[in-house]
Amino acid sequence: MLTRYLEEQGYRVTGVADGQAMREFLRDTVVDIILLDLVLPGEDGLGLARWVRSLSDVPIMMLTGRDDVIDRIVGLEIGADDYIAKPFHLREVLARLKTVLRRRQPPTSSNRAEDRDVFRFEGWVLDLGRRQLLTSDGLEVVLTTGEFDMLVALAKHPGRVFSREVLMDLTHGRTLEAFDRTIDAQIARLRKKIEQDVKRPMLIKSVRGIGYVFTGKPII
Template sequence: MARPHILCVEDDVEIARLLADVLEENGFAASCVGSAAEMDKVLERGGVELVVLDLMLPGEDGLSVCRRLRALSAIPIIMVTARSDQIDRIVGLEIGADDYVSKPFNSRELVARIRALLRRAAASTQAGPSRERGLGFAGWRIDPAARELHDPAGVRISLTSVEFDLLLAFCRNPGQVLSREHLLELVHGGSVGPIERSIDVHISRIRQKIEADPRDPLMIKTVRLGGYVFTPAVELD
């Protein structure tokens, strides 16, 4: 079986070497590059399954790279940030990163994050013989098997893997107040860490895509001290 190919975009040679060693020791194939231009060349060759992206890069910075990648592809992206870069972490998640780890990072945590994202990405290509039926809400349609969301006009709306899983969890539990902890359990077995701390940002991104006015959401409502509730009626498609 081919090893999953992880591309690390990191200009610090020592950190890049550490990343490569950690990934190789845990069964991945690793490529490391130091700039966006080098990243583009590797991606053009194909076969990359996930990008570990440092925000502080020479030339085109990591936030710009993340925005550009997300506009072109749904490839999973894990940002690597300095501990003090809270604003950058939030902005990175808002423009499409799936998760983040902070420097100095824990290698076991990074590997766990990568495996979790690869599992979700693999689910998008594993439509079994008994396809789960799609779900409809307020004119929208979400297809769990194809992992696609279509707006009322039939236009496909791009979602990251985390965004898709969160929206699907809401659609499967309409009218129920879901805490952040419950959403984590529904989405990927309750793992904790960066995704838990950034779940509000992912939900904000979903609102940007499905709400008429994201500042006054009608479909995904915040419940004070409770979590979130999905208000539309949901029907089998």
């Protein structure tokens, strides 16, 4: 019911059945917010929230029984952003969700490095505002839109290994299909433009079975 309602309101929603399914889903996908029912089959919702918190800052909204005061307290202590007591009105969920997302916007985006205008690494200058990449000689390397977006996604988090699923979400906003070589092809084209030796890349390395990682050293 909740899933359908939020989809009608224009949100992209994925519902999962239990904690295990959620862990698997989050391994490959970036989400903007998590709505978490504390009463789950098999696993404890608070434990799940803790697990999420140990990995990321993604907003969590908890659904609790009306009288679970302790749940709420512990939940907020763990780092949940809001809770709603059951039974709830769909419109109330939507309103609170908007609030949480709005509140979260500044902290995550102005979270420094994350949303800066210019990234520098090993002589390169990646200018998000002008959408251009300069070499150490000040020469522009002309990148296509797709190549640029891919480089930005990777360079924002040096050392973090991205799965193809996540890269697809970040650069195309859609999910990866089976046997989809889109990401690989784009990486190959990007490498051809920015790597000295394409056979031994220094900026974007492959992690077999997982995806890719940006290995350029950022200059602060």
